[in-house]
Amino acid sequence: DRQAAIARAADLVRRTRRNVILSGAGLSTESGIPDFRSPGGVWERFRPIEYQDFLDHHPARVEHWRYKRETIPPMLQAEPNRAHQVIAELEAAGRVSVVITQNIDSLHQKAGTQRILELHGTNAEAVCLGCRERTPIEDALAQLETGIEVPQCPSCDGILKPATISFGQPLPQRVLHAALEAASGCECFLVLGSSLQVQPAASLAGVAKQYGAQLIIINLTPTPYDGIADVVIHAKLCETMAEIARLNGQVTLT
């Protein structure tokens, strides 16, 4: 049953080192940030942008920035939740060596996590398509407030794109490489709040398992990798991570 699975997960986390976490949008829903695959999500009002479209077409850039103008400010206001905190505590206690995240909301960093690999980039910055210089997202959004439809690079006047990875855009190679290395070298790989439907992020779970790690999946709904996992828990993350912390005698902040 669920309590036994949680106890097993807690035991694995306690007994292993070099544990690696892969987090997804489900980790941040309890911080008030909607995931993509639930009803009422942003994709019902905005179509996701293709990278090539953004590069080639001004109207696509305008639409993408309209979407970001609406979705980024609430994300900047969000606070990390109990699950983010437990993860940061595990890292501080030497139980977690790195957090690989598909999230773009900076909530791991706000909770205190140090070693983080952002597979899908970040909403905290914009990047110039010309000179690659990065600009704080607040500055790009401020340009939108003055009526500019596509923010420009303060250095070279080039086109700014939010520093998130769009569909059809390759993942940052160094980040993906480091994630593969972490997944193949860990003892225990924990998937937290991901539908495991977005590649190549999802495949990291398979890589970890193949290289001998224990695989733990905690997600509200089933994933395609549940069948190969050692522990599967279908539950909400805050209560589950708090219970794992409690079972392991972790110092609690709340």
Ligand code: NAD
């Ligand atoms: P997803 O939307 O595909 O899946 C999220 C999963 O989390 C779902 O299977 C859902 O059942 C589960 N879930 C929701 N609330 C939960 C909770 N409280 N406890 C446990 N599980 C819960 O998300 P994904 O797999 O991360 O992939 C979608 C893509 O969307 C990613 O590429 C990511 O970059 C992006 N995204 C990021 C954010 C963010 O930064 N917070 C938000 C939305 C989308």
